[in-house]
Amino acid sequence: MVLVIHIVSALVSMASASYLLFKLSRPLVRLTYGLMTSTLVTGTYLVISRHLRLLNACMAGLSYLSFVSIALAISQWRLAKVNVPKQDN
Secondary structure: OOHHHHHHHHHHHHHHHHHHHHHHHHHHHHHHHHHHHHHHHHHHHHHHHOOOOHHHHHHHHHHHHHHHHHHHHHHHOOOOOOOOOOOOO
16 A cells, blocks of 8 residues: 555656646745655665665666756746845846
């Protein structure tokens, strides 16, 4: 069951991170952060409980984490750029 949750949260977070690059949404950013955290927690649990080979798990996890983190960073930057309040002089 944990493996299914891990796979589904990883796929949905990658899809939502990809969608964020085209359509900015603050709630979707929060959802993607939550899904990324869920994926990392379940992945850590799977590695520890099943004694998986750490190198293989870490390489896949690092590639996933780098993709989602870069997409989130770009989305956060674009949201901050859009939401900058104008100052009246």
